[in-house]
Amino acid sequence: MMNIYVKVGIAIAIAFSLGSQVMAAEGGNPKKGKHLYKKECKACHSANSEGKELTPMTKTMSQWDRFFTRDMHKAKPAVFEALSEKDLKDIQQFLYDHAADSDQPATCG
């Protein structure tokens, strides 16, 4: 028989693993995301830097969602590992809101 602590522990573990999978672009703070994007991403993603030049318009809304939920910056996993889930969600929201097929596509940021 499993004791109550084991059951509660399993329930929490399941809740956490579900929570991190369902990370569609909603509920993030795009203003904070824009600030974080400039701070955390632009250094490597501007002209003449290590990564390709990137703007929100580089991808479509669904491509950004896929990037943040599946790819997770596999070219350099340490980049995403260094950021909190909340910060990543905010950055995802900013990029999604201004994606190529969004209402307000943006090359700035």
Ligand code: HEC
């Ligand atoms: C330490 C440098 C560095 C930082 C910081 C960094 N990246 Fe990257 N990123 C790279 C490199 C290198 C690649 C692989 C080469 C490429 O595709 O540009 C890459 C690849 C990517 C790609 C794939 C490009 C494509 O066309 O599919 C995306 C999207 C991306 N990064 C987004 C981000 C975001 C968003 C951030 C901020 C959270 C970020 N990167 C921060 C270096 C960095």
